[in-house]
Amino acid sequence: MSDKRDIKFDKEVPKDARKTAIRLFQQLKNQRVRLTIVAVCIVFYTVLNVCTPYYSAGVIDNLLSAIKNCVEAGTSFSISWNPLGRQMVTLFFLYVLTSVFYHFQAYLMASVAERLILTLRKQISSKLHKLPLYFYDGNKPGEILSRVTSDLDKVSETLQTGLLKLLTAIGTLVGAVAFMIYFSPLLTAVFLIFTVISLWVTKMVAKKNLECAADRQRALAYLTGIAEEYYTGRDVIRAYNHEKESMETMNSAVDELRNATKKTDFLTNCVNPLIRLLSRCSQAAIMLLACKWMLEGRMSLGIVQAFFQYINMAAEPLTETSYMLNSLQSALASAERTFHFLDAGEEKPDTVAPVLLKNAKGEIAFENVSFGYVPDKMLMKNISFTAKPGQKIAVVGSTGAGKTTLINLLMRFYEVDGGKITIDGVPTTDLTRKELRHNFGMVLQDTWLFGGTIAENIAYGKPDATMEEIKAAAKAAKVDYFIRTMPQGYHTVLDNEAANLSVGQRQLITIARVFLCNPPIIILDEATSSVDTRTEAEIGKAMKKLMNGRTSFVIAHRLSTIRDADNILFMENGNIIEQGNHKELLKKQGAYAALYYSQFA
Numbered sequence: 283m284s285d286k287r288d289i290k291f292d293k294e295v296p297k298d299a300r301k302t303a304i305r306l307f308q309q310l311k312n313q314r315v316r317l318t319i320v321a322v323c324i325v326f327y328t329v330l331n332v333c334t335p336y337y338s339a340g341v342i343d344n345l346l347s348a349i350k351n352c353v354e355a356g357t358s359f360s361i362s363w364n365p366l367g368r369q370m371v372t373l374f375f376l377y378v379l380t381s382v383f384y385h386f387q388a389y390l391m392a393s394v395a396e397r398l399i400l401t402l403r404k405q406i407s408s409k410l411h412k413l414p415l416y417f418y419d420g421n422k423p424g425e426i427l428s429r430v431t432s433d434l435d436k437v438s439e440t441l442q443t444g445l446l447k448l449l450t451a452i453g454t455l456v457g458a459v460a461f462m463i464y465f466s467p468l469l470t471a472v473f474l475i476f477t478v479i480s481l482w483v484t485k486m487v488a489k490k491n492l493e494c495a496a497d498r499q500r501a502l503a504y505l506t507g508i509a510e511e512y513y514t515g516r517d518v519i520r521a522y523n524h525e526k527e528s529m530e531t532m533n534s535a536v537d538e539l540r541n542a543t544k545k546t547d548f549l550t551n552c553v554n555p556l557i558r559l560l561s562r563c564s565q566a567a568i569m570l571l572a573c574k575w576m577l578e579g580r581m582s583l584g585i586v587q588a589f590f591q592y593i594n595m596a597a598e599p600l601t602e603t604s605y606m607l608n609s610l611q612s613a614l615a616s617a618e619r620t621f622h623f624l625d626a627g628e629e630k631p632d633t634v635a636p637v638l639l640k641n642a643k644g645e646i647a648f649e650n651v652s653f654g655y656v657p658d659k660m661l662m663k664n665i666s667f668t669a670k671p672g673q674k675i676a677v678v679g680s681t682g683a684g685k686t687t688l689i690n691l692l693m694r695f696y697e698v699d700g701g702k703i704t705i706d707g708v709p710t711t712d713l714t715r716k717e718l719r720h721n722f723g724m725v726l727q728d729t730w731l732f733g734g735t736i737a738e739n740i741a742y743g744k745p746d747a748t749m750e751e752i753k754a755a756a757k758a759a760k761v762d763y764f765i766r767t768m769p770q771g772y773h774t775v776l777d778n779e780a781a782n783l784s785v786g787q788r789q790l791i792t793i794a795r796v797f798l799c800n801p802p803i804i805i806l807d808e809a810t811s812s813v814d815t816r817t818e819a820e821i822g823k824a825m826k827k828l829m830n831g832r833t834s835f836v837i838a839h840r841l842s843t844i845r846d847a848d849n850i851l852f853m854e855n856g857n858i859i860e861q862g863n864h865k866e867l868l869k870k871q872g873a874y875a876a877l878y879y880s881q882f883a
């Protein structure tokens with residue numbers, strides 16, 4: 283049963299942030315011009331952003347004194363170009379220019395980030411085809427998918443928003459505080475005292491919030507785990523009368539999640555109003571002092587409004603720095619995971635001078651083949667056998683005996699550790715993988731049909747096949763009639779994992795796929811219990827027809843179907859312990875005979 287103590291949540295921290303940042307930057311080297319323009323825009327934006335409020339203080343004060351002069355002189359108010367009109371237009375253009383620099387860099391940065399993500403996605407896509415199969419054995423599909431989606435999205439988002447904020451934060455903060463001190467050291471001190479208090483409060487709440495969020499995550503994962511467990515085991519739970527216990531465990535998990543969520547929600551919802559309250563208090567205190575000084579003539583209105591602009595400017599980097607650093611850290615962790623994936627060991631490259639195998643006859647030989655999934659633990663030792671063109675080879679053995687492994691080696695999904703496998707006398711390592719696999723057709727129990735039309739699915743191995751060829755293949759597999767009864771016939775789109783087809787129909791379509799490719803060698807994994815007897819007979823007939831004239835390897839689950847095999851490989855613990863035809867093996871009175879008599883006696 284799932285145990286919530288087993289569920290761990292790692293904080294998103296890169297192992298080597300510096301190395302990852304440098305590597306990420308290297309990926310941007312073809313975008314140097316754009317990045318330089320972005321850097322220039324950021325510098326101009328920061329300088330203008332910090333200097334404009336200072337300029338605005340003078341303009342507002344001049345405007346105010348012009349209004350005052352008019353009121354005192356009893357004349358109507360007008361603005362002359364020199365100096366007030368000029369100053370106001372300059373201020374307007376300063377704001378416009380600041381905004382232009384900001385938006386231009388944002389536009390460029392978005393295109394830099396998306397180009398980078400496109401490059402990385404292309405690298406991942408090409409990597410997926412170069413990875414050896416054992417990589418997929420050790421990694422969950424969800425993990426690999428998240429490299430392509432959420433990890434790269436996070437990098438892009440941080441490059442576009444977080445990085446700009448971080449780069450402008452120091453300049454803005456230093457500039458704003460410097461101007462504030464210049465205007466009034468006392469008001470600046472009031473602002474800084476309140477800021478330090480609110481930073482401290484945020485830190486305390488954030489720490490507590492992080493703990494509660496981890497508790498909530500744990501409680502949620504536990505609840506999801508047991509819900510899934512109970513759902514899949516519902517029959518067994520009922521059969522053993524464990525409904526009450528399951529319900530109690532479920533209720534306590536739901537309760538725990540409720541408590542954890544309550545705490546997290548409270549902390550999340552209370553932190554913002556608290557910070558806002560502190561910021562209002564600080565602004566009220568500053569405003570009180572500033573108004574007093576204004577009344578005493580010690581401070582002008584222009585300076586007060588400029589001071590408040592600086593307060594807003596300085597508060598943002600101060601309160602957001604920790605968020606920005608976290609998001610940068612988490613983006614670097616994402617980038618690190620992506621690079622780790624891109625660095626994974628690839629399949630041994632194809633030979634540089636490959637042999638071309640035109641019209642293979644289909645003679646296969648295993649010569650003293652040894653293999654282990656784990657380097658120092660050999661599963662197969664010195665396996666040898668030969669399959670003459672057109673022969674039927676049956677591979678038999680209990681579960682885990684090594685039947686699939688034998689096929690994996692034949693198809694070069696894994697590389698042998700010793701000995702060699704030849705096809706028409708040519709070692710498979712002397713061919714390119716593409717050339718080798720071109721000679722094989724596979725019909726497995728787990729059929730794989732993709733989201734496309736039935737015709738496209740049949741033509742998967744020969745995309746340029748004509749409709750006539752596709753129909754002929756379907757006819758050969760005895761699935762043509764069924765396809766024609768579908769609403770759009772061959773153009774019926776299969777989606778949702780071909781849920782509208784039965785297991786047997788899916789298998790017949792994959793048989794048609796092999797008929798179309800017409801390979802000299804085929805691999806068949808016999809259907810077990812997932813189809814009814816009639817369908818099984820239909821599949822059996824189609825397979826028999828497919829085997830006709832081709833070298834075939836049949837992974838057999840029932841001994842009744844392999845009596846006519848030319849060679850039966852009886853496997854145990856990864857090795858072939860007996861081989862020969864049905865009669866020879868019965869005569870031997872060995873493991874095959876024992877199994878045969880146990881099934882048919």
Ligand SMILES: Nc1ncnc2c1ncn2[C@@H]1O[C@H](COP(=O)(O)OP(=O)(O)OP(=O)(O)O)[C@@H](O)[C@H]1O
Nearest residue numbers: 416419655661679680681682683684685686687688
């Ligand atoms: N990717 C892998 N990594 C490590 N060990 C593996 C891997 N695949 C299979 N094995 C191990 O190799 C042995 C042979 O497995 P294989 O899948 O070839 O057996 P099988 O005869 O096809 O079994 P089944 O009839 O159940 O499919 C088993 O002990 C299995 O646990």
